[in-house]
Amino acid sequence: MRGSFSPTKSLTVSQRQLFVTNALPYANGPIHLGHLVGYIQADIWVRFQRMRGNQVTYVCADDAHGTPIMLAAEKAGQPVEDYIRSIQAEHEATFAGFGVDFDHYHSTHSDENRELASAIYGKLKDAGHIAVREIEQAYDPERGMFLPDRYIKGECPRCGAEDQYGDNCENCGATYQPDELKNPRSVLSGAPPEWRPSEHYFFKLAELQDDIEDWLQGAILQVPVHAKLGEWLKPQEDGEEAGLKDWDISRDAPYFGFEIPGAPGKFFYVWLDAPIGYFASLKAYCDKAGLDFGSFIKADSAIEMYHFIGKDIVNFHGLFWPAMLKGAGLKQPDALHVNGYLTVNGAKMSKSRGTFIRGDSWLEHLPAETLRYYYATKLAGSVEDLDLNLEDYVARINSDLVGKYVNIASRCAGFISKRFDGKLGGTLDDEKLVDHFQRSGEDIEKLYDGRHFARAIREIMALADRANSYIAERQPWVIAKQEGADAELQAVCTTGIELFRQLSIMLKPVLPKLVSEVEAFLKIEPLTWANLQLALLNHNIAPFKPLMQRVEASQIEALTAASKTDLEASSDAAAATSKPENPKVEEPTDNTITFDDFAKVDLRIAR
Numbered sequence: 001m002r003g004s005f006s007p008t009k010s011l012t013v014s015q016r017q018l019f020v021t022n023a024l025p026y027a028n029g030p031i032h033l034g035h036l037v038g039y040i041q042a043d044i045w046v047r048f049q050r051m052r053g054n055q056v057t058y059v060c061a062d063d064a065h066g067t068p069i070m071l072a073a074e075k076a077g078q079p080v081e082d083y084i085r086s087i088q089a090e091h092e093a094t095f096a097g098f099g100v101d102f103d104h105y106h107s108t109h110s111d112e113n114r115e116l117a118s119a120i121y122g123k124l125k126d127a128g129h130i131a132v133r134e135i136e137q138a139y140d141p142e143r144g145m146f147l148p149d150r151y152i153k154g155e156c157p158r159c160g161a162e163d164q165y166g167d168n169c170e171n172c173g174a175t176y177q178p179d180e181l182k183n184p185r186s187v188l189s190g191a192p193p194e195w196r197p198s199e200h201y202f203f204k205l206a207e208l209q210d211d212i213e214d215w216l217q218g219a220i221l222q223v224p225v226h227a228k229l230g231e232w233l234k235p236q237e238d239g240e241e242a243g244l245k246d247w248d249i250s251r252d253a254p255y256f257g258f259e260i261p262g263a264p265g266k267f268f269y270v271w272l273d274a275p276i277g278y279f280a281s282l283k284a285y286c287d288k289a290g291l292d293f294g295s296f297i298k299a300d301s302a303i304e305m306y307h308f309i310g311k312d313i314v315n316f317h318g319l320f321w322p323a324m325l326k327g328a329g330l331k332q333p334d335a336l337h338v339n340g341y342l343t344v345n346g347a348k349m350s351k352s353r354g355t356f357i358r359g360d361s362w363l364e365h366l367p368a369e370t371l372r373y374y375y376a377t378k379l380a381g382s383v384e385d386l387d388l389n390l391e392d393y394v395a396r397i398n399s400d401l402v403g404k405y406v407n408i409a410s411r412c413a414g415f416i417s418k419r420f421d422g423k424l425g426g427t428l429d430d431e432k433l434v435d436h437f438q439r440s441g442e443d444i445e446k447l448y449d450g451r452h453f454a455r456a457i458r459e460i461m462a463l464a465d466r467a468n469s470y471i472a473e474r475q476p477w478v479i480a481k482q483e484g485a486d487a488e489l490q491a492v493c494t495t496g497i498e499l500f501r502q503l504s505i506m507l508k509p510v511l512p513k514l515v516s517e518v519e520a521f522l523k524i525e526p527l528t529w530a531n532l533q534l535a536l537l538n539h540n541i542a543p544f545k546p547l548m549q550r551v552e553a554s555q556i557e558a559l560t561a562a563s564k565t566d567l568e569a570s571s572d573a574a575a576a577t578s579k580p581e582n583p584k585v586e587e588p589t590d591n592t593i594t595f596d597d598f599a600k601v602d603l604r605i606a607r
Helices: 033-051 067-076 080-097 109-124 205-218 223-231 270-287 295-296 311-327 359-365 368-378 389-419 431-449 451-473 485-505 513-520 529-533 554-566 567-574 593-600
Strands: 016-020 055-062 104-107 131-141 152-157 182-186 194-203 250-252 265-266 304-310 335-339 342-344 387-388
Touching: 016 270, 033 055, 033 304, 033 335, 033 342, 033 359, 033 368, 033 389, 033 431, 055 080, 055 270, 055 554, 080 104, 080 359, 104 109, 104 270, 104 295, 109 131, 109 270, 109 311, 109 359, 131 182, 194 250, 194 265, 194 311, 205 223, 223 304, 250 295, 265 270, 270 295, 270 311, 304 311, 304 554, 311 335, 359 368, 368 387, 368 389, 368 451, 368 513, 389 451, 389 485, 389 554, 431 451, 431 485, 431 529, 451 485, 485 513
Parallel strands: 016 055, 016 304, 055 104, 304 335, 342 387
Antiparallel strands: 131 194, 152 182, 250 265
């Protein structure tokens, strides 16, 4: 029965305060589609939380320290500070192009990070968690520098395979120490390395193992992540003493980073100051916005802290980082949200096939929000790898967004503009259907909150099918030809536009740019989740303009062709988040490391 519309119960929730970060991209190459999985996932979640009325502070930064960046700047013939600034500008442009909307984007090479890294180190030292001892490590006599394991190659001591790195063999899978390599050589100069003593600084993780285990019990972690972190706290099969051992947090000059206070020529290892970069970016934002930085990081802070990361850096965020924070008397993360890697067309990203795709290349050939949507259809809140099937991508975008979602408005808006001077009716033709959409929003809300985006999208598209079925059943184009049926026509088209508005609310975290155009078409304020509660009646809308174009196969062909021609840039992109100084958790250039590969990592052996 037509008449006044009664909204469903309120969907509002108690306001929460959230501090959200993404993994810091490494500042020696462009962002590629594999990196974007985590950033898009986090941005969708942040946008949803804000639509619910929660206060979210969302920051990130470039990870700008370490030997690889120092050498990359040298190769580029640039001062390292200029080099990292140019990379940061590229990263920020790519993120903006994909609608990843940070409150603040910073760099780990900043005054804030220097101050915080020194302060946290000082607290750890004062608490007795820092040890100093001499170790031997490889030294390149021609370059005059100590070498990370990944800058040494030789023959595997187990199987004899040539050209293997100084920590593990890619042929037989063996792990070993660099001095076990046969015929070792420096990757930088080709010279045989010398073994020289050097004084290093260590964070005594073992003293905080109980605290790490307590944190693991309280933090929100996916089951595989929790299990994997637990494995690192258990004895190895060879019967070694259980638990973690000291973590080497220093590197010798020359090194691009922060010098350790009171230790000339010694620098913080990049993985010590990198996670502190979250706080540094937050502090820079707080200083700018007039917020109380201390309220975010104090040990008893009620502000929830979430890190969105890839599975290649779980150990740093699930062991080292919470231990550093506990030892320094600061707040530990409430949750780690860990995503898997990206494959393209069911296989590892390939330069030769043109499927190793940079973010800026995608932006040149295809709409950014179509990638956001496709990723959302695959993101299930798990650590499983995500596949970008380009043929399926074209079909899904054209079917879901063009054929289903946008089609709803295009089938109804013209009648409202031409027959009713752009004004929606005061009643709905099918209140029960609109009420069903509103009630479905409650379930979709829970799915978004739990990062079950794929299920949320399936539910939303099922509603879109129902809306299109309603329009097909009521046939406004037929009603429009009947004498005296104007009121019925207006009510039917008003109902269709209302269903479209409801779907727009549900899709807004995924498609913010497209929905902003919908808001302009509907002449309404930015939509929030609370707007599900009331129908839009007796309201003037703008003439409808096409909101989206079909994706053509020719665009995919142009994208893959362009990606094939930029092999060097693609190689750089593969290393954009890897730090060869800790190669056992480095994401390789083929982007296919599995979660089980982390069993190879022995955090108990101090390098």
